[in-house]
Amino acid sequence: MSEAVAPTPSEQAPSLPLTRREFLYYLWGISLAVFLAGSGGATVWFSLPRFREGEFGGVFTIPVDQIPPADTPPKEFPEGRFWLVNVGQQTLTDPRQPPQYPESPGVKALYKVCVHLGCIYRWVDTNDRFECPCHGSKYLKSGSRIDGPARRNLDVFIVEAIDAAGDVLSRTEPAMNTLEGTAVEPPPGTVSLRIDTGRRIQGAFNSKPGGGM
Numbered sequence: 001m002s003e004a005v006a007p008t009p010s011e012q013a014p015s016l017p018l019t020r021r022e023f024l025y026y027l028w029g030i031s032l033a034v035f036l037a038g039s040g041g042a043t044v045w046f047s048l049p050r051f052r053e054g055e056f057g058g059v060f061t062i063p064v065d066q067i068p069p070a071d072t073p074p075k076e077f078p079e080g081r082f083w084l085v086n087v088g089q090q091t092l093t094d095p096r097q098p099p100q101y102p103e104s105p106g107v108k109a110l111y112k113v114c115v116h117l118g119c120i121y122r123w124v125d126t127n128d129r130f131e132c133p134c135h136g137s138k139y140l141k142s143g144s145r146i147d148g149p150a151r152r153n154l155d156v157f158i159v160e161a162i163d164a165a166g167d168v169l170s171r172t173e174p175a176m177n178t179l180e181g182t183a184v185e186p187p188p189g190t191v192s193l194r195i196d197t198g199r200r201i202q203g204a205f206n207s208k209p210g211g212g213m
């Protein structure tokens with residue numbers, strides 16, 4: 001009885017090498033997969049919020065009881081770089097308020113950087129206005145510029161009035177006449193304000209009265 005003989009290497013089935021076309025095809029497939037993974041990752045990265053809640057650039061949630069009463073001095077939120085002001089009747093009828101910039105009652109979040117050259121202005125209680133120490137621009141509590149070299153009213157952040165369910169009841173909108181941000185009167189049911197320091201509306205162009213570069 002004859003024994004089975006193992007095939008020699010030269011007798012085994014020959015391995016089929018990749019053709020040039022197949023090699024290029026696989027290379028193209030791998031490149032496409034890497035590209036899709038990269039662009040998908042970038043999409044996810046850019047869709048994530050850049051800033052956390054409570055840090056500048058992100059959203060600040062202010063309980064309704066922290067809103068300053070109407071016409072009282074503004075309240076500073078240094079970590080958010082804004083002043084919260086509550087425009088009431090006394091502020092609306094302030095004779096210094098330029099008639100070109102009629103205000104409406106409610107809350108505004110004023111960006112605390114001077115719109116002239118970027119200094120930090122401050123609230124001066126005795127003069128009932130904001131004053132910039134660098135070149136003397138002055139702004140009312142409403143955010144309207146009344147003097148100095150600045151050429152627009154103060155910028156504001158978007159404010160939203162939020163109810164207990166998290167729904168938005170009212171929000172800052174660009175005013176129709178000046179395109180600067182409107183004040184928000186928190187409607188009944190408001191439990192907090194949401195200030196988005198990543199969404200700023202520029203103050204309206206304002207070169208009067210006062211001024212001079």
Ligand code: FES
Nearest residue numbers: 114116117132135
């Ligand atoms: S930076 Fe404020 S007046 Fe110039």
